[in-house]
Amino acid sequence: MAHEHNDHCGHEAHDHDHDHDAPGNLGPSDTLYPYIDFENVVALNAETEGRVAIKPWHERQSEEKFIESDADDQLILRVPFTGSVKLRAILLKTGPGEQTPDKVCIFANEDNLDFSDVSERKPIQEFDVPESRDVGEYAVKPAKFSNVTSVTLFFPGSLGGDTTRLYYVGFLGHWTERKTNPVITVYESQANLADHEKIQGMDGSFSAPQM
Incomplete structure (x- = not known):
């Protein structure tokens, strides 16, 4: 499985303020x-609760927890969200030294992954x-x-240490409120056979609009 190199790994370890940072110390x-x-939030094979590493922006460099x-x-x-998210980036502070994970594999909307099946799934x-x-x-x-x-x-392994450590985990992207079955609701409330026939040009047969 090919790793992501070049634009994503070599220069991404940094700590500076971005142009998209909000005023004050709120972060991006x-x-x-x-x-x-x-x-x-769930952490498997962890000594502490997973949420201790998900900190506010101003605590991102802290190594206390x-x-x-x-x-x-x-x-x-x-890490679940309270709505639907368009993810842009993941932020990690790891280590130190050999306790740094060698890589991170990212899955979306997989709420039951554990160690028995995660190695069989392609991230x-x-x-x-x-x-x-x-x-x-x-x-x-x-x-x-x-x-x-x-x-x-x-995190499938460390750079040689007996354990893997994460100091900070953050996420950047766009959040929207979760809607319940929006497509079904629209079609049920607006379904009109005559309208669909005119739009689709079908000879008396119903066809849902092609998405």
Whole structure:
């Protein structure tokens, strides 16, 4: 499986203010921190709750609290959102040293992944994680993460340590309120056979508009 290199990994470990940062110390204007469903964040094979590493922007460099794997160096972190998200990037501060994960595999809307099946699933995207004490920004392919209700991060191993450690996990993107079956609602409320016949040009047969 090919890793994401070049534009995504080599120069992404950094810690500086972006042009899209909001005024003051709120962080990037498109941070998804306010829209995380903290009560349902799950960390598998972790010594502490997963949400301890999902911090406000001004705490991104803090190393006081962190997630660390337990039995070995594998770690799964599942983060649900309170609405639908178009994900733009994932932010990670990891380490130190050999406790840095060697890579991160990213899944969307997989709410039941565990270690028994995660290795059999192909992630939507994955990145090598450089050894650094700074916050790295990993830009995902927006088209692949355009309707996300949860993100699962799988860290399959460390750079040689017995455990893997995460100090900070953040998300950038656009949040919208979750709607319930919007397409079905529209068609049920507006279905008119005569109208559809005129639009579709069908000879008396009904055909739903092609999406």
